[in-house]
Amino acid sequence: xxxxxxxxxxxxxxxxxxxxxxxxxxxxxxxxxxxxxxxxxxxxxxxxxxxxxxxxxxxxxxxxxxxxxxxxxxxxxxxxxxxxxxxxxxxxxxxxxxxxxxxxxxxxxxxxx
Numbered sequence: 001x002x003x004x005x006x007x008x009x010x011x012x013x014x015x016x017x018x019x020x021x022x023x024x025x026x027x028x029x030x031x032x033x034x035x036x037x038x039x040x041x042x043x044x045x046x047x048x049x050x051x052x053x054x055x056x057x058x059x060x061x062x063x064x065x066x067x068x069x070x071x072x073x074x075x076x077x078x079x080x081x082x083x084x085x086x087x088x089x090x091x092x093x094x095x096x097x098x099x100x101x102x103x104x105x106x107x108x109x110x111x112x113x
Contacts, residue, residue, distance in 0.1 A: 001065070001066060001070065001072045001073065002072060002073045003062065003072055003073060003074045003075070004055075004058045004059060004061075004062045006049065006051065006055045006058070006059070007052060007054075007055055008049060008050060008051065008052075008055065009049075009077050010047050010048065010049055010077040011048045011049060011050060012046070012047065012048045013044055013045065013047050013076070013077045013078060014043075014044070014045060014046070015042060015043075015044055015076070015078075016042065016043050017040055017041070017042055017043075018040075018041045018042060018043050018111065020035060020036035020041065021033050021034070021035060021036065022034050022035070022036050041111060041112045041113075042083075042111070042112045043088070043109065043110070043111055043112075044074075044076070044083075044085065044109070044110040044111070044112070045088075045089070045107075045108060045109030045110055046089070046107045046108065046109050047077075047107065047108055047109065047110065048105065048106070048107050049105075049106045049107075050103060050104070050105055050106075051093070051103065051104045051105075051106050052103060052104075053101070053102055053103075053104070055104075056093055056104040056106065059091050059106065060091070063087070063090055063091050066086070066087070067087070067090070068086060068087045068088065068090055069086070070086065071084050071085065071086050071113040072084070072085065072086070073085075074110060083112055084112065084113040085110040085111060085112055085113060086110065086111060086113060087108060087109070087110060088109045088110065088111045089107075089108055089109040090108060091106050091107070091108040092106070092107055092108070093105065093106045094106075
Protein backbone atom coordinates (compact mmCIF):
# COMPACT_ATOMS: atom_id res chain seq x y z
CA UNK A 1 0.00 0.00 0.00
CA UNK A 2 1.25 3.49 -0.81
CA UNK A 3 1.06 6.66 1.29
CA UNK A 4 -1.52 9.02 -0.26
CA UNK A 5 -0.33 11.61 -2.74
CA UNK A 6 -0.71 15.01 -1.07
CA UNK A 7 -0.61 18.44 -2.71
CA UNK A 8 2.15 19.64 -0.33
CA UNK A 9 5.46 18.26 0.86
CA UNK A 10 6.66 17.95 4.43
CA UNK A 11 7.76 21.11 6.22
CA UNK A 12 10.08 19.04 8.42
CA UNK A 13 11.22 15.42 8.30
CA UNK A 14 14.00 14.59 10.77
CA UNK A 15 15.70 11.30 9.90
CA UNK A 16 17.66 9.45 12.58
CA UNK A 17 18.84 5.91 13.29
CA UNK A 18 17.10 3.90 16.00
CA UNK A 19 19.65 2.73 18.53
CA UNK A 20 18.86 -0.94 19.01
CA UNK A 21 22.20 -2.03 20.45
CA UNK A 22 22.14 -4.83 23.01
CA UNK A 23 24.85 -4.51 25.63
CA UNK A 24 25.79 -6.78 28.49
CA UNK A 25 28.41 -6.25 31.19
CA UNK A 26 30.66 -9.05 32.37
CA UNK A 27 32.12 -9.64 35.80
CA UNK A 28 35.51 -8.68 34.40
CA UNK A 29 34.27 -5.12 33.79
CA UNK A 30 34.13 -5.19 30.01
CA UNK A 31 31.03 -4.95 27.81
CA UNK A 32 29.82 -7.05 24.93
CA UNK A 33 27.58 -5.34 22.39
CA UNK A 34 25.71 -6.48 19.32
CA UNK A 35 22.91 -5.20 17.11
CA UNK A 36 19.41 -6.34 17.99
CA UNK A 37 18.47 -6.55 14.29
CA UNK A 38 20.31 -7.48 11.13
CA UNK A 39 19.53 -4.13 9.50
CA UNK A 40 19.57 -0.57 10.78
CA UNK A 41 16.10 0.83 11.35
CA UNK A 42 15.38 4.56 11.12
CA UNK A 43 12.90 6.98 12.65
CA UNK A 44 11.38 9.62 10.39
CA UNK A 45 9.82 12.46 12.27
CA UNK A 46 8.05 14.04 13.69
CA UNK A 47 6.95 14.88 10.15
CA UNK A 48 4.99 18.13 9.97
CA UNK A 49 2.65 19.12 7.14
CA UNK A 50 0.26 21.99 6.45
CA UNK A 51 -2.73 20.37 4.72
CA UNK A 52 -5.93 21.39 2.98
CA UNK A 53 -9.25 19.85 4.02
CA UNK A 54 -9.10 17.36 1.11
CA UNK A 55 -5.54 16.26 1.93
CA UNK A 56 -6.38 15.90 5.63
CA UNK A 57 -9.42 13.73 4.79
CA UNK A 58 -7.27 11.55 2.48
CA UNK A 59 -4.66 11.11 5.24
CA UNK A 60 -7.35 10.26 7.83
CA UNK A 61 -8.84 7.65 5.50
CA UNK A 62 -5.39 6.14 4.89
CA UNK A 63 -4.66 6.08 8.63
CA UNK A 64 -7.93 4.25 9.23
CA UNK A 65 -6.80 1.53 6.84
CA UNK A 66 -3.16 1.04 7.87
CA UNK A 67 -3.27 2.18 11.52
CA UNK A 68 -0.06 1.61 13.43
CA UNK A 69 0.19 -2.04 12.43
CA UNK A 70 0.55 -2.14 8.62
CA UNK A 71 3.66 -1.46 6.56
CA UNK A 72 3.30 0.94 3.63
CA UNK A 73 5.44 2.68 1.01
CA UNK A 74 6.45 6.26 1.73
CA UNK A 75 8.47 8.58 -0.50
CA UNK A 76 11.12 10.23 1.67
CA UNK A 77 10.59 14.01 1.30
CA UNK A 78 14.26 14.90 0.82
CA UNK A 79 15.89 11.87 -0.84
CA UNK A 80 12.78 10.89 -2.88
CA UNK A 81 13.59 7.22 -2.17
CA UNK A 82 10.67 4.88 -1.48
CA UNK A 83 10.97 3.37 2.03
CA UNK A 84 8.76 0.84 3.75
CA UNK A 85 7.48 2.26 7.03
CA UNK A 86 4.73 2.10 9.66
CA UNK A 87 3.24 4.79 11.89
CA UNK A 88 4.77 4.99 15.36
CA UNK A 89 2.68 8.04 16.18
CA UNK A 90 -0.47 8.37 14.15
CA UNK A 91 -1.44 11.59 12.34
CA UNK A 92 -2.91 14.28 14.55
CA UNK A 93 -4.17 17.63 13.30
CA UNK A 94 -4.65 21.10 14.67
CA UNK A 95 -7.20 22.99 12.54
CA UNK A 96 -6.62 26.67 11.79
CA UNK A 97 -9.50 28.85 10.54
CA UNK A 98 -8.43 31.25 7.79
CA UNK A 99 -11.26 33.30 6.35
CA UNK A 100 -13.89 30.64 6.98
CA UNK A 101 -11.78 27.82 5.54
CA UNK A 102 -9.69 25.41 7.57
CA UNK A 103 -6.13 24.32 7.03
CA UNK A 104 -4.57 21.66 9.22
CA UNK A 105 -1.16 21.46 10.81
CA UNK A 106 -0.54 17.72 10.90
CA UNK A 107 2.18 15.76 12.69
CA UNK A 108 3.12 12.07 12.74
CA UNK A 109 6.18 9.83 13.15
CA UNK A 110 7.24 6.87 11.02
CA UNK A 111 9.66 3.99 11.55
CA UNK A 112 11.28 1.92 8.83
CA UNK A 113 10.11 -1.66 8.65
